[in-house]
Amino acid sequence: MSHGRSVLAVPGSSQRFLVKAATSAADVIMIDWEDGVSGADKPTSRELTLAFLNARSLAEVTGARNGPHAWLRVNSPETEDFALDAAALDQWATTDYQIPVIIPMAATETVNTAADRLPHRPLIAMIETAKSLEQARELAANPRVIGLMFGEYDYLATMANSGSLRMTDTTWAQARLVNAAAASGKWAIAGPNADFSDNDGLRHQASREAELGFAGKLCIHPSQIAMVNKAFAPAPAFVRWAEELLAELGNNQTLDGAFNFRGQMVDPPVIDRARTAVRMAGGAR
Numbered sequence: 001m002s003h004g005r006s007v008l009a010v011p012g013s014s015q016r017f018l019v020k021a022a023t024s025a026a027d028v029i030m031i032d033w034e035d036g037v038s039g040a041d042k043p044t045s046r047e048l049t050l051a052f053l054n055a056r057s058l059a060e061v062t063g064a065r066n067g068p069h070a071w072l073r074v075n076s077p078e079t080e081d082f083a084l085d086a087a088a089l090d091q092w093a094t095t096d097y098q099i100p101v102i103i104p105m106a107a108t109e110t111v112n113t114a115a116d117r118l119p120h121r122p123l124i125a126m127i128e129t130a131k132s133l134e135q136a137r138e139l140a141a142n143p144r145v146i147g148l149m150f151g152e153y154d155y156l157a158t159m160a161n162s163g164s165l166r167m168t169d170t171t172w173a174q175a176r177l178v179n180a181a182a183a184s185g186k187w188a189i190a191g192p193n194a195d196f197s198d199n200d201g202l203r204h205q206a207s208r209e210a211e212l213g214f215a216g217k218l219c220i221h222p223s224q225i226a227m228v229n230k231a232f233a234p235a236p237a238f239v240r241w242a243e244e245l246l247a248e249l250g251n252n253q254t255l256d257g258a259f260n261f262r263g264q265m266v267d268p269p270v271i272d273r274a275r276t277a278v279r280m281a282g283g284a285r
């Protein structure tokens, strides 16, 4: 199952946000039943979300081609709310779209609990603690897990509890998470930027995360979607270069091994990456 470049977090308790998100340019909307929703609003959140999904007002939620896909973030399997979330999800029994379920505070035990209780649903493990980062490799290897997400604010909060109160540099944690996912052929989504009025900050952060190997990024406000889509799309200049390289290859059957293409060395892994860029650019919405 594919990832999104932009994954818009939408508290399930807000009908207005849900409707707005469904017609946004986000690749995915992450309907949230966890941190984005107050304890008092959680029951409403379940009801509203299911009514919304059942009404299919999400531009044909199931396999939408032109609208966003939907993922659902439930409460941690360690909480009582998880049992209520799972019971509510049992009512969303459609077989044509197995809505991926995001497991917060993922750890081996919590993901196993979720996998047992939510059979057939694809899972996304949210890496939010030092412990879950240490287990990221194993979590990504779980066949039910389709990808990893970085819960950066929760990660920083747990690190602060270990004395790292001034920690801001999460580069190592991010790189480790990306590689753990890729080791099992899975993707990784970067955490959100809470400062939704700082466009320059978002541009800088998202392009750095794309360069580190993330496939996409959580957004918390619609104003962040366009920039995130752009940051995680293949760079237009690289796609042009790749198209020209592939055209040259098609015209010249003798090109093999390593060769000189416009002053640069090209060999099989370079060609492989060029093919992927062209395919991704063609498939981009």
Ligand code: COA
Pocket (backbone or CB within 6 Å): 008, 009, 010, 011, 016, 017, 018, 020, 021, 032, 035, 036, 192, 218, 220, 221, 222
């Ligand atoms: N999804 C869909 N629509 C959203 C949205 C979201 N996450 N955030 C804002 N909007 C909509 C608003 O409804 C408004 O549209 P409208 O005028 O047609 O109603 C428009 O975008 C502008 O919103 P704005 O007034 O700037 O934001 P706000 O003050 O209402 O809300 C937040 C700000 C941060 C509270 C809100 O964006 C939010 O709840 N984000 C998600 C937080 C979350 O899920 N966190 C946990 C997961 S990381």
Ligand code: MG
Pocket (backbone or CB within 6 Å): 035, 104, 128, 151, 154
């Ligand atoms: Mg959290």
